[in-house]
Amino acid sequence: MRKFIAAFLCLLALAACSDSTPPETFAVVAGSENRDLEPIVQEFCTKQGHACSVTYLGSLDIGLSLADAEPKYDAVWPAASIWISIFDQERKVRHLASIAQNPVVLGVRESLARDLGWIGRDVSMADIVAAIRNGKLDYLMTSATQSNSGASAYLAMLSAAVSHGDTIRRQDLDDPAVTETVRTLLRGIRRSAGSSGWLADLYLASARQGVRYDGMWNYEVTIRDVNNQLRTEGKELLYAIYPTEGVAVADSPLGFVDRKGGQETEAFFLKLQAHLTSPEVQKRIAESGRRLPFGSASTATPRAEPEWNFNPEKLISTIRMPEPGVIRQALDLYQGALRRPSITVMCLDYSGSMQGDGEQQLREAMSFLLTPEQTKRHLVQWSPQDRIVIIPFDGSPRAEYQSTGAEAEQGAMLTAVNTQVAGGGTDIYACATRALQRIDDLNRNEEYLPAIVIMSDGKSQGGAQAFRRAWDASTKPPVFGITFADANEQQLKELADETGGRVFDGRRDLIDAFRSMRGYN
Amino acid sequence: MTLSRRALGGALIGAGIVGTGAYVALRDNPLLRGLTGNATELRGFVGGEKQPYLANPQVVDLLRRHGIVLHSTIAGSVEMVRQRSLIDQRPDFLWPSSSVMTEMAKMSGLSIVRDQTILNTPIVIYSWSGVVEGLVGAGLVTRTADGHYEVDTGRLIGAIASRARWQDVGVPSLYGAIRISSTDPNRSNSGFMFAGLMLSALTGSVPDAGDLDKHFATVRTVFEQMGFKSPSSGKLFDQYIAGGPGSEPMIVGYENQLVEWAQADRTRWERIQAGKGARPLLIYPRPTVYSAHPLLALTGEATALIDALLTPELQAIAWTNHGFRGPLGEQTASAPPGLAELLIPEVSATLPLPGAPVMLDLIQRLDAGT
Numbered sequence: 001m002r003k004f005i006a007a008f009l010c011l012l013a014l015a016a017c018s019d020s021t022p023p024e025t026f027a028v029v030a031g032s033e034n035r036d037l038e039p040i041v042q043e044f045c046t047k048q049g050h051a052c053s054v055t056y057l058g059s060l061d062i063g064l065s066l067a068d069a070e071p072k073y074d075a076v077w078p079a080a081s082i083w084i085s086i087f088d089q090e091r092k093v094r095h096l097a098s099i100a101q102n103p104v105v106l107g108v109r110e111s112l113a114r115d116l117g118w119i120g121r122d123v124s125m126a127d128i129v130a131a132i133r134n135g136k137l138d139y140l141m142t143s144a145t146q147s148n149s150g151a152s153a154y155l156a157m158l159s160a161a162v163s164h165g166d167t168i169r170r171q172d173l174d175d176p177a178v179t180e181t182v183r184t185l186l187r188g189i190r191r192s193a194g195s196s197g198w199l200a201d202l203y204l205a206s207a208r209q210g211v212r213y214d215g216m217w218n219y220e221v222t223i224r225d226v227n228n229q230l231r232t233e234g235k236e237l238l239y240a241i242y243p244t245e246g247v248a249v250a251d252s253p254l255g256f257v258d259r260k261g262g263q264e265t266e267a268f269f270l271k272l273q274a275h276l277t278s279p280e281v282q283k284r285i286a287e288s289g290r291r292l293p294f295g296s297a298s299t300a301t302p303r304a305e306p307e308w309n310f311n312p313e314k315l316i317s318t319i320r321m322p323e324p325g326v327i328r329q330a331l332d333l334y335q336g337a338l339r340r341p342s343i344t345v346m347c348l349d350y351s352g353s354m355q356g357d358g359e360q361q362l363r364e365a366m367s368f369l370l371t372p373e374q375t376k377r378h379l380v381q382w383s384p385q386d387r388i389v390i391i392p393f394d395g396s397p398r399a400e401y402q403s404t405g406a407e408a409e410q411g412a413m414l415t416a417v418n419t420q421v422a423g424g425g426t427d428i429y430a431c432a433t434r435a436l437q438r439i440d441d442l443n444r445n446e447e448y449l450p451a452i453v454i455m456s457d458g459k460s461q462g463g464a465q466a467f468r469r470a471w472d473a474s475t476k477p478p479v480f481g482i483t484f485a486d487a488n489e490q491q492l493k494e495l496a497d498e499t500g501g502r503v504f505d506g507r508r509d510l511i512d513a514f515r516s517m518r519g520y521n
Numbered sequence: 522m523t524l525s526r527r528a529l530g531g532a533l534i535g536a537g538i539v540g541t542g543a544y545v546a547l548r549d550n551p552l553l554r555g556l557t558g559n560a561t562e563l564r565g566f567v568g569g570e571k572q573p574y575l576a577n578p579q580v581v582d583l584l585r586r587h588g589i590v591l592h593s594t595i596a597g598s599v600e601m602v603r604q605r606s607l608i609d610q611r612p613d614f615l616w617p618s619s620s621v622m623t624e625m626a627k628m629s630g631l632s633i634v635r636d637q638t639i640l641n642t643p644i645v646i647y648s649w650s651g652v653v654e655g656l657v658g659a660g661l662v663t664r665t666a667d668g669h670y671e672v673d674t675g676r677l678i679g680a681i682a683s684r685a686r687w688q689d690v691g692v693p694s695l696y697g698a699i700r701i702s703s704t705d706p707n708r709s710n711s712g713f714m715f716a717g718l719m720l721s722a723l724t725g726s727v728p729d730a731g732d733l734d735k736h737f738a739t740v741r742t743v744f745e746q747m748g749f750k751s752p753s754s755g756k757l758f759d760q761y762i763a764g765g766p767g768s769e770p771m772i773v774g775y776e777n778q779l780v781e782w783a784q785a786d787r788t789r790w791e792r793i794q795a796g797k798g799a800r801p802l803l804i805y806p807r808p809t810v811y812s813a814h815p816l817l818a819l820t821g822e823a824t825a826l827i828d829a830l831l832t833p834e835l836q837a838i839a840w841t842n843h844g845f846r847g848p849l850g851e852q853t854a855s856a857p858p859g860l861a862e863l864l865i866p867e868v869s870a871t872l873p874l875p876g877a878p879v880m881l882d883l884i885q886r887l888d889a890g891t
Contacts, residue, residue: 081760085749096756098763164684166698167748246696249768251760294765295782297789299796315651315799317696318768321749 025051026268029065030077031148032056032197033102033219034252036288044275050268058194058519059148060379063087071259075269079148079196079219079250086324093255095269099276100221100290102250103316104152106139107223107238108215110308118241119309125160125243129181132188139215140191140199144334145379146519149196152248153217154334155327157185159319160245167320173333183338190214191478191500192449194519200226202500207235211500219250220310224289227308240309246319251293331379341385341405342521343448345438347431349456349484351394354422358457358485363418365510366390369518370414372407380518382410387448389438390417393431394424395461400438427462428454428491432479436470439477450477451521452499454492455506455514457485464495471499480520482506482513560588561822565614566596566607568710569755571640571814573781574843580835587829597753598710599884602626614823618710620813621717624877633817639830640814640845642777643805643868644714646672646701647758649766650800652692659691662804669865674722674806677701682742687770695770698746703773704757705750707888710812711757712750715773716740716883717874718810728875733883744887758782766799775812776864779803780844783860794859803863808870811850 028041038054045052055073057065062076063083076093078084079102084093106128113119116131131137142150155168161181162172172178190213193199200222206213207230215238216223227237254276256269275281282298289302291312301312322330348362368374375381382388382405390413391400398420403413435452443450478501481492489503496503502520506513567575574580575593584591598617601607602625615626616639623636648656653670656662661680662672680690680699687695704712720728723736744750751757758778761769779801783790793800818824829835837854839845847853850871856864874880 082749091752097759101763101765101768164698166684166700166746169745244696249764251763293763294799295762295789297786299792315694315765316767317694318764320697320700320747323749326748 025053026075026265026272027073028052028054028075028077029057029062029073030054031059031062031079031252032195033079033149033222033250034077035197036225037099037285040276040281040284041272044272048268048271056195058146059083059151060146064378066090066092066257071257073257074259074265075254075256075272077252077254079252080152080248081251081253081255082321082324082327083148084253084255086328092258094258095266095273096253096255097273097277098251098293099254100252100285101293102219102221102252102290103242103247103318104149104156104217104250105220105223105247106153106215106217106241106243107226107308108137108139108241109212110237110239112137112214113239113241119239122244123241125157125181125185125245128188128241128243129184132184137214138188138190139217140193140203140213141189141217142193142196142199143519144339145331146194147196148250149199149218149222150192151327151331152250154182154186155321155330156243156245156247156319157182158330160243168322168326168330170326170329173326173329179333179338186334186339189340189449192519192521193502194516196222198502204229205497206500208233220291221289223308224302224305224310227305237308242309242316244317246317248321249316249318252290332376335379335381336383337385339383340449341383341387341447343387343389343439343443343450344453344518344521345389345391345435345451346453347397347428347435347455348390348392348417348420349394349426349428349454349458350392350398350420350422350424351426351458352423353426353458353485359420359422361484361510362455365506365514366414366417368511369514370410370417372410375515375518378515380515381405387442388413389435389442391431391434391438392417392420393427394422395427395430397431397434400434426456426458426460428456428460428495429462429464429467432495433467433470436467436474436477440474443475443477446475449521450475451501451517452477452479453482453514453517454479454495455482455484455510456487456492457483459486459488460491464491467495468498476500478502478520480504480517482510482517484510560585560590561825562590562592563613563823563826564592564610565594565612565616565819565823566601567593567616568598568601568618568814569595569753570618570710570775570777571616573785574839574845577838577842579838583832583835583838584826584829587825587832589826589829591826597708598622599625599708599713602631603629611819613818613820614826615817615819616814617817618812618814619714619874620811620815621874621877621880623815623817625881626817628877631817631819633819634821635818635824635827636815637827637831638813638815638848639827640839641811641848641850642775642814642845643809643811643850643871644711644718645774645776645809646677646771646804646806647761647774647779648771648802648804650802651694652766652770652799653802653804655687655691655693657691659689661690668862670802670804671807672804674718674808677806678719678722678739678743681746682739684746692770695767699771700746701743701771701773702747702757702761702769703744703750704754705752706744706884708752709754711754711773711775713880713884714810714812714874716744716887717880718806718808718872719743720875720879720883721810721872722806722808727873728879730879730882733875733879733886737883737886740883741887754778762801775844776803776846777844779863780857780860781842784842784844784857790859805865805868808872809868810874811868811871813848814845 144150144154279297283300286300384406386405481503504513706712706716724732
């Protein structure tokens with residue numbers, strides 16, 4: 001009864017009660033393409049006196065989070081609702097509303113687009129296939145299994161490759177003509193990533209370092225942001241290609257997750273959603289370069305920029321999304337067979353400081369990485385065409401293990417790696433140099449997407465000079481770092497930055513760090 | 522991919538209690554108990570498309586004056602008459618969205634005290650001004666003298682099943698084969714009814730098991746070409762409105778959805794009508810089927826709800842604000858301004874849905890085949 005009276009008094013004097021009991025944090029999980037809209041969310045939360053957090057994850061991870069027995073978030077804001085359709089088996093997500101509409105397009109260097117005769121005319125996926133076959137085009141694209149923009153590009157490729165002109169069906173995935181076309185399109189990928197935002201940063205950073213990629217599959221709005229930056233720096237813009245067979249449009253749905261929060265949380269969510277779909281905020285979203293949902297409360301459209309073929313007034317044909325079961329199968333096919341094969345050389349730190357808990361965690365991470373049932377759940381499984389090299393190291397590289405990604409070989413490799421015992425010093429550079437040699441041996445013709453991965457828990461002795469000299473003379477594979485325990489992040493970060501790689505934090509969850517890295521080659 | 526019915530039901534039970542949440546929270550409060558008087562509290566399941574109507578404060582108020590307080594939970598029409606976990610909650614009433622459901626409820630062993638159709642809305646096709654102009658030019662869609670759009674159901678099915686391309690039907694701005702989207706017929710009523718409509722139209726009369734065998738392949742082809750099918754009519758309509766002509770050139774929906782959407786934001790509606798961009802349009806299939814909304818009273822007390830919902834005031838709100846026609850398909854008040862010209866005064870060409878056993882067989886075969 002006392003509780004009831006208190007609640008009733010709160011009803012009478014709502015403000016006073018909310019002041020005395022700080023509300024819990026309202027947790028949103030969003031795709032990286034929404035990062036520039038976070039200020040709009042935070043402004044609203046501040047005004048409402050409600051703490052909000054926004055966590056950025058790939059679309060697959062957002063989808064998988066819905067399968068958790070106890071969801072961690074009050075709202076999901078993935079790039080596209082298809083990820084909710086695939087993974088929200090228990091229909092935990094309600095009140096979905098599209099905040100913006102983002103087509104996934106191919107940006108091509110303007111001068112190359114001109115050489116290819118693509119300026120000012122319709123370009124089909126067949127034209128893109130021909131350009132790749134003739135060695136005239138390559139591009140960056142995120143992993144189709146880890147990120148929505150990559151999945152969208154991949155599904156657009158599949159859609160264009162099916163000859164019957166309508167949506168992809170299960171049997172199309174077994175059609176050699178379809179898979180061959182898509183394999184060619186995927187061979188055009190020079191670099192991949194688990195995040196669309198990171199990929200855009202990579203394009204810009206590479207352009208600054210004089211590395212020219214021909215193009216990039218990404219959200220139209222991301223291409224716009226990249227072009228704004230390129231223009232400021234006096235560099236060549238990316239010309240947007242909308243393949244005539246249709247593109248996939250990410251509908252940026254914001255949905256409420258029914259979990260422990262109850263009615264108050266739901267009411268707050270609905271207010272936030274109403275705010276984001278209000279005429280004023282929709283106008284701001286259009287000003288950010290995004291197309292608005294057709295039925296938006298605002299009539300604003302982003303400003304057209306003909307110099308790179310951006311015309312938000314023009315109707316774009318979109319592909320028909322297949323059944324969720326077919327998408328899931330198509331993603332497995334991508335990861336297990338169609339994508340460009342990878343070569344991954346992993347330097348694993350077995351220095352003395354790894355004794356005990358460190359060794360144990362590393363064993364668990366390797367057990368994840370080399371157990372097909374586990375990698376398949378996260379769609380990071382190896383394909384039989386992949387090459388895996390593991391080099392345990394301490395003060396110098398130890399004897400290495402090599403394997404293909406064939407399921408039968410992974411178990412043997414895991415058993416062998418697990419015989420390693422921690423001891424000795426730490427020299428990441430010596431191991432990185434060895435890894436570089438291995439990649440140059442195995443990937444002379446550059447048929448694989450390469451990655452060097454250095455997992456370390458401490459400060460390295462030795463210097464980077466020898467490695468740098470060797471890298472400059474090599475096929476220039478990116479170096480990824482995974483930090484653990486007392487790792488010196490700076491050393492790994494320097495290597496990653498110089499080579500177009502990235503550092504993952506393995507201190508909180510080593511398995512998760514290795515898994516994320518797998519989305520990058 | 523089909524959800525387990527149990528998981529789906531659980532989620533639906535968890536899903537929103539309509540309209541009267543505040544009442545639920547406060548009704549046991551002694552300070553407020555006096556306000557509730559001797560109202561009859563009724564619990565039941567309703568199709569999601571009627572949620573906005575039941576949540577309309579005017580409707581809540583009028584029902585209250587009839588001495589009725591509703592505690593309604595959203596559930597799919599097919600589930601509410603078939604799924605054990607829902608039936609076992611012993612609801613006072615069910616309010617599904619198709620007359621076939623009355624028959625299916627009886628097949629599930631439910632005893633119905635009284636059933637009566639309260640509202641009606643025909644199955645229509647939603648498209649966009651630019652697309653419809655092309656279809657009219659190519660002769661697939663016709664514009665009637667009073668300005669409504671109609672399509673011959675059999676010809677439309679034929680065009681889709683034969684994979685005619687957009688460019689062949691006057692819409693060169695869209696790529697690939699002509700396509701239509703409906704909801705999943707195994708989960709949602711509008712898709713269910715569209716499946717029945719196709720079978721009835723292909724048969725030309727009330728289909729029996731033999732007709733199903735004969736025409737199943739055509740119906741399946743049309744559904745296969747849809748690819749992803751939304752689980753609910755509301756979600757599909759939202760997708761249509763958000764995506765525009767490029768993403769959703771044609772969808773299957775209820776006539777009432779456009780009225781409700783237009784009435785929800787009149788400024789937006791007027792702006793779209795005045796603008797130079799694509800306008801949403803509805804096309805009446807000839808013939809079509811009515812989605813009747815029969816209220817099944819499972820207890821004696823719930824029969825009062827039937828009487829209340831049939832009163833002129835509640836019927837008029839249903840039409841004007843929510844687009845639902847009366848029990849005989851009639852417009853129960855004048856049509857809202859700016860919408861009248863889009864809405865057929867009377868839907869003359871209708872077909873009955875196939876009987877429940879044929880419908881059940883049809884959706885089960887579609888489920889197995891996709």
